[in-house]
Amino acid sequence: MASPLRGTHHCVGLANSVADMVFRVLQNRCAAGGGNISAADLEAARAQVSTTIAGSYSFFDKNHQRCNAASASTAPDYFQQDTILGALLSLCGQKPVRSAFTAQINRFGPIWLDQFFGGLADFVRKNVSATADERLMKIYAALAIKLGWNMSLEALFKEDATLRILRECTMPFLIPNAAAALAAPVSDVVSDFIAAKRNIPKPDLSKVTEQEMKNFLTYLPPQLQLVIPRLAQPPKAATA
Numbered sequence: 001m002a003s004p005l006r007g008t009h010h011c012v013g014l015a016n017s018v019a020d021m022v023f024r025v026l027q028n029r030c031a032a033g034g035g036n037i038s039a040a041d042l043e044a045a046r047a048q049v050s051t052t053i054a055g056s057y058s059f060f061d062k063n064h065q066r067c068n069a070a071s072a073s074t075a076p077d078y079f080q081q082d083t084i085l086g087a088l089l090s091l092c093g094q095k096p097v098r099s100a101f102t103a104q105i106n107r108f109g110p111i112w113l114d115q116f117f118g119g120l121a122d123f124v125r126k127n128v129s130a131t132a133d134e135r136l137m138k139i140y141a142a143l144a145i146k147l148g149w150n151m152s153l154e155a156l157f158k159e160d161a162t163l164r165i166l167r168e169c170t171m172p173f174l175i176p177n178a179a180a181a182l183a184a185p186v187s188d189v190v191s192d193f194i195a196a197k198r199n200i201p202k203p204d205l206s207k208v209t210e211q212e213m214k215n216f217l218t219y220l221p222p223q224l225q226l227v228i229p230r231l232a233q234p235p236k237a238a239t240a
Helices: 009-032 039-054 057-071 084-092 094-100 102-108 110-127 132-150 153-158 160-174 178-198 210-227
Strands: none
Touching: 009 039, 084 094, 084 110, 084 132, 084 153, 084 160, 084 210, 094 102, 094 110, 094 210, 102 110, 110 132, 110 160, 110 178, 132 153, 132 160, 153 160, 160 178, 160 210, 178 210
């Protein structure tokens, strides 16, 4: 079973569970008789509370941030505006990245993988879609209300709206000559991102070479077409 991921969905899940507990007590009291509140009244009140919770994402998010600061949590925090796109891209490219960057993964482990996909997301937001993070966070907020602490990256990934954004973000990597045309610029952005995260100078083994990136971009399209359904046909050519 996967370890729980940090996120506002835990606060939302707790709020829904407490509300359910309170209304179960009230329902039991009503069923026992002697009260003036009907079952229909309780159902209407519970629906109103659910609507209030659904409209209070920012309140729960602020409390989630306070809890993280107080507990010094080190669990993965993928459901933030600066991490959510990279986390979802990692679900699209695990096999290609492990084939292309064996040395880095063997030496630096899962942390490096998060940094790599964070860098890939940085390239996407700078060159493909500047609004992807914001739109993904809106999908996450709505799904967090629905799933509570059962929220997962996989559940978010399966949403049609998420898949549409990921198709948009990955389309440049599907053009026929993408590996040759994009290897250098993508490598530069990803290396700079990794260097900033690891606070390291150039050159360093943890960063990526143009040839390694070319290999990754060569392996990536078949995986994208496999994991993102109904992928539209890409443009005919890329520009260097």
